[in-house]
Amino acid sequence: MLVSMSAVLLLGLLIWFLLRIRYLRWVDALICGAFGFLLSRTLAAPLVQTLLDGVNGFLGHLRF
Template sequence: MLVSMSAVLLLGLLIWFLLRIRYLRWADALLCGTFGFLVATTLAAPVVRTVLVAVGRFLGQLRF
């Protein structure tokens, strides 16, 4: 849950930044959000969640 909340926050910030520099229009952001919502209700959701958890664990193990 923590990884998915972090991913949502990061992706939200990325969308906000793209809107801010006018690279992404509001219609594009709504389309991205709708697509994400629809993907979350499909059979692909567990795969996406597993990948996000794996990436989060990998990033958590990195030491700088």
């Protein structure tokens, strides 16, 4: 739950920023779609959540 709340907050801030500078393209539309799936609990939400958890796990293993 903590990761999804963080993702919602970060994606919400990113969408707000992109709308503020009027720079919303197709990639940004995908971000908005992920934000919408996280906010709602539709049948597709578990699939999107699993995808985001996988990306989170991958990024967590990267060492810079």
